[in-house]
Amino acid sequence: KNEVEQSPQNLTAQEGEFITINCSYSVGISALHWLQQHPGGGIVSLFMLSSGKKKHGRLIATINIQEKHSSLHITASHPRDSAVYICAVSAGNQFYFGTGTSLTVIP
Amino acid sequence: SQTIHQWPATLVQPVGSPLSLECTVEGTSNPNLYWYRQAAGRGLQLLFYSVGIGQISSEVPQNLSASRPQDRQFILSSKKLLLSDSGFYLCAWSLTGVSGYTFGSGTRLTVV
Numbered sequence: 001k002n003e004v005e006q007s008p009q010n011l012t013a014q015e016g017e018f019i020t021i022n023c024s025y026s027v028g029i030s031a032l033h034w035l036q037q038h039p040g041g042g043i044v045s046l047f048m049l050s051s052g053k054k055k056h057g058r059l060i061a062t063i064n065i066q067e068k069h070s071s072l073h074i075t076a077s078h079p080r081d082s083a084v085y086i087c088a089v090s091a092g093n094q095f096y097f098g099t100g101t102s103l104t105v106i107p
Numbered sequence: 108s109q110t111i112h113q114w115p116a117t118l119v120q121p122v123g124s125p126l127s128l129e130c131t132v133e134g135t136s137n138p139n140l141y142w143y144r145q146a147a148g149r150g151l152q153l154l155f156y157s158v159g160i161g162q163i164s165s166e167v168p169q170n171l172s173a174s175r176p177q178d179r180q181f182i183l184s185s186k187k188l189l190l191s192d193s194g195f196y197l198c199a200w201s202l203t204g205v206s207g208y209t210f211g212s213g214t215r216l217t218v219v
Binding site: 045 | 145152153195201210
């Protein structure tokens with residue numbers, strides 16, 4: 001069993017839809033990261049969370065430490081949001097990564 | 108099976124000393140290779156990525172350089188370390204057209 005589980009693995013949405021990607025983890029963490037990887041490109045860090053909620057533009061990330069769960073929300077989705085979204089947690093010197101959610105937003 | 112090796116796991120270096128971190132991938136060919144850094148209290152930052160031997164793209168101007176002398180080898184270097192180079196360095200690989208990627212176990216670098 002992976003230390004970090006993401007769902008869904010694949011997601012297709014119509015432009016404008018509200019999107020939620022979920023992440024659960026099983027280890028004690030110092031921080032949780034949401035990363036974005038565009039096709040053929042590198043990976044960028046969207047959020048780093050240790051508690052509560054963060055918002056950046058149309059992206060919102062929440063974390064519930066007690067339940068060991070985080071969600072990434074995208075409001076008013078756009079085709080340029082199409083990418084792989086990865087949840088990662090840092091625990092001491094270790095990083096654990098989810099396998100990613102491949103999001104496709106259709107115009 | 109595909110594996111990625113990154114070493115060393117921890118490193119303490121004095122300011123002004125050189126740096127060489129190595130990352131190798133096994134079980135795949137022509138991977139995309141990446142170096143990331145997480146500075147204390149900050150998210151992951153892409154430093155370099157490579158789509159082939161000798162092809163290096165730099166995302167952030169810095170005191171570091173990268174080289175890819177072989178298809179499955181990626182090296183992160185510095186001629187003179189700065190205190191601000193301290194952080195957690197991660198190597199990763201992916202395949203073009205395939206979603207998902209794999210990270211190495213990371214190197215904790217402390218510059219003193």
